[in-house]
Amino acid sequence: MKPNEQTRRVMVGSVPVGGGAPVAVQSMLNMPPDDVDGNLAQIEALAEAGCEIARMAIPKRACLDAFGQVCERSPLPVVADVHFDPVIAIEAARLGAAKLRINPGNIGGLDATVPVLDAAREAGIPIRIGVNAGSLDQDLAARADLTLPEKLAASAAQYARFCEDNGFTDLVVSAKAHDVMTTVSTYRLLAREIPHIPLHIGVTEAGTQFQGVIKSASGLGILLEEGIGDTMRISLTDDPVNEIRACWTLLAALDLRRRGPEIISCPTCGRCQVNLIELAGQVEARLRTVKAPVKVAVMGCVVNGPGEARDADIGVACGAGSGAVFVKGEVVRKVAEADIVDALMEEIGKL
């Protein structure tokens, strides 16, 4: 049995996390926390891209009212992200949060946590204990006998056990670092130490789009392949919608979950006689509104083009300024380069 089939299932709104449920895809809102309409518009865009859980920061008590309004109107379950002030977490639970995210390193110690556990229990919602390398418990951070992964895992596990000892078991745990292999080692330790608790996996502060996607995909790819991780976020310094696209692309690449199209396109070489890079980019952009898991091949020449186009649901194998369009393995028409994208979209529409 894989680690993520053995975890205790929790519900984040209507989304199951853990216990063998599909790895849930989530992101975090980055609109001003008092901008109700802005946050709701971002939630809509995230939901459209396939986001299943949205997290919202509540930096001060004055933002609680807006948080409550967002929860009330959101199509997605909204997680309250709270640092420093346990009262905010307690109020967020009462205002409709689908989950609380707190950090043991800064929420005010174990005693301050007990009323938060009570509020979550009363609201019937889970809590994520989210440890970050940048805000580790000070006593643990000072220990010279432990590696950073050991400190992160110990911090999260200790805190989780404290919650369980206080009768609260509806938990999710995360312990993230910006370094990929530290993150991987930490989650491997957590999967061994607290195998019953669902894990939220991610490489934190992974960077801008290019670097962030590569760091996240390498770290989360290793973990997911080992069956570690019940819900995931790919953290990018970018539009959160791109976090969701990256999550789905990674899950599809690992053959864990599929949503939306997959593009098979060649890297181009000196044999290519169309502007394939532009064509593939246009196809990718037009496919963003397609939700079916269709495979689309966009190939540059006759070397690998017909084979890949034939294997895909829809494909084009290009020649000199033109392309042969394939549907389910058969050539259905030949079109000029300028008409290739429209022709592919037309054929996809008929599937």
Ligand code: SF4
């Ligand atoms: S399919 Fe053709 S154009 Fe594309 S990389 Fe291969 S040989 Fe080059």
